[in-house]
Amino acid sequence: MTAMAVExxxxxxxxxxxxxxxxxPEGWRAEIDEGKIALVPPPGVGHNMIAEEVHWALKRCLPRSVGVYQTLGTEIVPLEKLYMPDLVVxxxxxxxxxxxSVDAGAVMMAVEITSKDNARQDRTKKLWAYAHAPVPLYLLIDRFDPAGPTVTLFEEPENGAYRRTVRASFGEPVKLPDPFGVELVTKDFPAAAKTARK
Structure with a gap:
């Protein structure tokens, strides 16, 4: 990740x-955090395979009036942050x-899929920021979880924290609440190899 400091x-x-x-550069994304613009490199194949699976599952259960986007800037103005979630509904x-970009207050769900270099940020900074926005649902797909690849759904943001968390290992289904009302199948999510970079 490359950062450009702003006065x-x-x-x-x-x-x-x-x-x-x-x-x-093509494939890269720019995000704003802590007064800096950071460039995030393109994700690897495993990351993209998961994004495609989740995108497909969400599009099947949502009406045409709701979009699922992979490159939509999401502003959290009170915190002066702008993230580019892997998927945003x-x-x-x-x-x-x-x-x-769109104001985070309009977002129904943000989805982040960890890469080796950004896993900590997705687990901490983005979790905190999405809860403060508040984004009603935050789906964290963590290929690099030290305990093994997991999917965690954070729900019910209140006072800058999510009150409810549902966590599952890759291979276990994850039930997404209304308005999605679908069970996300994770059995085909590729886990990151120990030596994988992204």
Whole structure:
């Protein structure tokens, strides 16, 4: 991950404008955190296989009025953060076709799939930020969990923390609550090899 520091005290709008104007290499993503714009490298094949499986499962259970996106900037304005979740679910009526991001308050669910280099951030910083947004559901697919690959669904955000957590190992189904009402099958999720980079 490469970070570009921004002078302290700059307005959020200036930082956001800088993010919008960046010429990001193809496949990379830019995120804003702690007054810095960080470039996140493209994920590996295993990561993309999981993203495709989850995307397909979500599209099958949602109405056409709800979109599932892989490259939608998600702003958490009070915290001056902007993340690019691996998948984000949003009612299409709340999107501005002329904008490059959406307010996290409009997000129904954010999905992050860990890579070796960003697993800690997905487990801590993003969990904290999504709970504060608040994003109603945060699905963390952790290929690099020290206890073995897991899927954790965080629900019911209140006062900056999720009150309910459902955790399952790869291979066990994960029930997504309404409005999804689907059981996410994880048996085909590829676990990360011990020596895998992403």
């Amino acid at each position: 302290p005290g700059l307005q959020w709008s200036y930082l956001l404008d800088t993010w919008r104007e960046l010429d990001v 949003v009612d299409k009526a709340l999107l501005d076709p002329e904008d490059s």
